[in-house]
Amino acid sequence: MCGIFLVFSKNKKLDSKTCINSAKNLFNRGPDILKYNFFLRKKLFISNTILSLTGQPNKNRNLYFSKSKKFTISFNGEIYNYINLKNNYLNNYLKSKDPTDTEVLVNLHDLINISKIPKIINGMFVYLIYSNKENKITVYNDPQGEKSVYYFNDKNFFILSSTIENILKFIKNYQINIPTLKKYFATRHFMPLEETCFKKIKLLKNAAKLEYNLLTNKLSTSIYDDPFNWVSEKKYTFFKSLKENEVVSYFENALNQQLKLMVPKINFGCIASGGIDSTLQAKLISNIASAQVNLVINHPKKDKLIKKLKNFNQYLQPDITSFSLSKKNYVKNTLKAYKIISSPLHTHDLGGRIKIAQIFKEKNCKIFFSADGCDELFGGQQLYYNLFCKLKKYNSNQSPYSSTFKKNFYSKDLEVIRYNKFLKKNWKKINKKYFFLKKKERNIQSSLFLDYFIQSTNVANRSNDLISSNYSIEARNAFIQKNILKIIINLPLEYKINFKVEKLMKQKFLLKKIFLRYFNKKLIFKKEGFSGFPESLTKVLKNKDFFITKKLLNINNIKSNLAYYDKKNYKRDIIWKLTNTEFFLKNYMS
Numbered sequence: 127m128c129g130i131f132l133v134f135s136k137n138k139k140l141d142s143k144t145c146i147n148s149a150k151n152l153f154n155r156g157p158d159i160l161k162y163n164f165f166l167r168k169k170l171f172i173s174n175t176i177l178s179l180t181g182q183p184n185k186n187r188n189l190y191f192s193k194s195k196k197f198t199i200s201f202n203g204e205i206y207n208y209i210n211l212k213n214n215y216l217n218n219y220l221k222s223k224d225p226t227d228t229e230v231l232v233n234l235h236d237l238i239n240i241s242k243i244p245k246i247i248n249g250m251f252v253y254l255i256y257s258n259k260e261n262k263i264t265v266y267n268d269p270q271g272e273k274s275v276y277y278f279n280d281k282n283f284f285i286l287s288s289t290i291e292n293i294l295k296f297i298k299n300y301q302i303n304i305p306t307l308k309k310y311f312a313t314r315h316f317m318p319l320e321e322t323c324f325k326k327i328k329l330l331k332n333a334a335k336l337e338y339n340l341l342t343n344k345l346s347t348s349i350y351d352d353p354f355n356w357v358s359e360k361k362y363t364f365f366k367s368l369k370e371n372e373v374v375s376y377f378e379n380a381l382n383q384q385l386k387l388m389v390p391k392i393n394f395g396c397i398a399s400g401g402i403d404s405t406l407q408a409k410l411i412s413n414i415a416s417a418q419v420n421l422v423i424n425h426p427k428k429d430k431l432i433k434k435l436k437n438f439n440q441y442l443q444p445d446i447t448s449f450s451l452s453k454k455n456y457v458k459n460t461l462k463a464y465k466i467i468s469s470p471l472h473t474h475d476l477g478g479r480i481k482i483a484q485i486f487k488e489k490n491c492k493i494f495f496s497a498d499g500c501d502e503l504f505g506g507q508q509l510y511y512n513l514f515c516k517l518k519k520y521n522s523n524q525s526p527y528s529s530t531f532k533k534n535f536y537s538k539d540l541e542v543i544r545y546n547k548f549l550k551k552n553w554k555k556i557n558k559k560y561f562f563l564k565k566k567e568r569n570i571q572s573s574l575f576l577d578y579f580i581q582s583t584n585v586a587n588r589s590n591d592l593i594s595s596n597y598s599i600e601a602r603n604a605f606i607q608k609n610i611l612k613i614i615i616n617l618p619l620e621y622k623i624n625f626k627v628e629k630l631m632k633q634k635f636l637l638k639k640i641f642l643r644y645f646n647k648k649l650i651f652k653k654e655g656f657s658g659f660p661e662s663l664t665k666v667l668k669n670k671d672f673f674i675t676k677k678l679l680n681i682n683n684i685k686s687n688l689a690y691y692d693k694k695n696y697k698r699d700i701i702w703k704l705t706n707t708e709f710f711l712k713n714y715m716s
Contacts, residue, residue, distance in 0.1 A: 410604075
């Protein structure tokens with residue numbers, strides 16, 4: 127993917143060598159071209175490392191400017207409808223016959239109000255626009271939460287970067303943000319919403335607009351396209367009025383139309399695990415173009431489905447290739463992830479994600495397709511059916527993926543209390559949006575919505591972006607594009623979790639219905655547990671007393687938590703959190 131890096135000095139001129147070297151730190155995210163410029167008498171530096179995927183990019187080192195020269199851009203992402211945007215808005219304006227999506231994006235600012243542009247984009251993105259006329263930086267990121275950007279602001283500098291690590295290398299002196307680590311012990315996964323593990327470094331929220339005035343040093347953020355507002359009684363009623371087969375065809379057609387925009391003309395690959403989501407997407411893609419490789423990562427003796435993958439080969443080409451990840455290599459890869467992520471790992475499977483990125487790169491692919499998020503959007507997580515089937519309390523979020531545990535180490539900590547209030551506030555907000563549903567369905571739909579827009583965006587999406595980009599690979603996913611999400615969140619519950627059908631079909635009902643149009647029903651298997659060997663990471667930890675973590679976070683002992691959603695695995699989960707946090711702190715406190 128691409129790398130964004132901006133530094134604005136509030137006092138003296140910037141050192142050219144330091145800035146350029148910092149930009150080069152992001153070469154792995156965009157190895158094809160490094161573009162940069164200094165502005166405002168060398169007090170402003172903007173750079174962009176580029177992974178070239180579209181059009182014919184110019185090879186000079188200057189950033190892309192709009193035709194009017196009023197706007198300069200640094201961009202990370204992919205605009206799938208950029209040709210349509212060019213034809214609709216720039217046909218008589220751009221001379222280039224084969225522009226890049228970056229050229230299209232920056233030139234739109236000459237002709238369209240800046241606030242309208244992110245709303246007409248079909249794609250994943252975070253981009254900054256420098257207006258030399260207004261002396262202002264404006265940043266937008268996508269509403270589905272695929273692309274992230276971090277920012278630092280103190281009396282000396284305002285910095286924007288695609289990675290935390292690059293900010294840390296520039297500022298050199300940093301402090302650990304302890305409240306963020308405490309919040310981790312109150313939730314299922316490491317799920318930062320705006321604060322990072324470092325003081326003064328923040329994460330821009332999804333669907334956000336950031337403005338920074340270079341004359342007054344005023345910084346402001348706002349939400350420009352709130353996904354909560356995508357919930358529509360009218361759309362829900364429309365889907366409710368259709369016959370089952372009509373809904374299945376409607377959604378399949380929408381997926382196909384989206385994939386036609388997303389499937390590239392260069393080498394790409396697909397994750398095809400044998401599960402419903404990834405394998406279905408790989409099949410739909412194969413009807414459009416041939417992947418270089420369909421692959422799955424095998425955690426030996428853990429992924430039982432691997433033995434059944436050969437049954438898919440008569441339906442899917444090329445054949446699914448299995449690559450093994452041993453415990454030893456899992457640990458080796460996972461330890462690499464801490465410097466890439468610059469936080470405790472969002473979840474334990476990042477060792478596998480690194481392996482995936484490495485393989486696609488070895489296969490000369492710049493792009494691969496994954497299907498993260500479907501478990502949350504379509505109710506496919508293992509515990510969902512049992513949890514919602516027994517649902518009796520309708521006034522609170524019963525899902526552990528987008529809420530805090532009732533009792534945890536820091537139940538009385540002020541920052542954790544505020545975090546809990548934030549999650550509850552969002553619960554009430556989405557519950558009101560689904561006002562037209564009966565209590566039980568309203569509760570479940572609200573949980574699934576939050577599990578994607580809070581948990582999945584901050585765990586799977588962010589991990590994919592940081593890990594794959596670090597290996598010069600772009601991760602794509604049709605299921606979580608804006609127009610597809612607007613369908614999913616308005617589908618009646620029976621197309622997600624269907625309590626009335628046979629057990630095999632109950633969860634991800636709609637996806638399984640489409641799946642059966644291409645595959646034999648015998649290829650629908652029971653969902654497997656989590657992948658990876660997180661216990662192996664604990665075994666290689668020299669200090670198994672978690673000394674740094676316990677001292678810094680003031681944890682005295684591990685007690686049983688009867689309020690924990692998974693009583694059977696409570697101790698296992700806590701050990702993972704302690705191990706994960708300990709390795710993070712060892713990386714950044716030594």
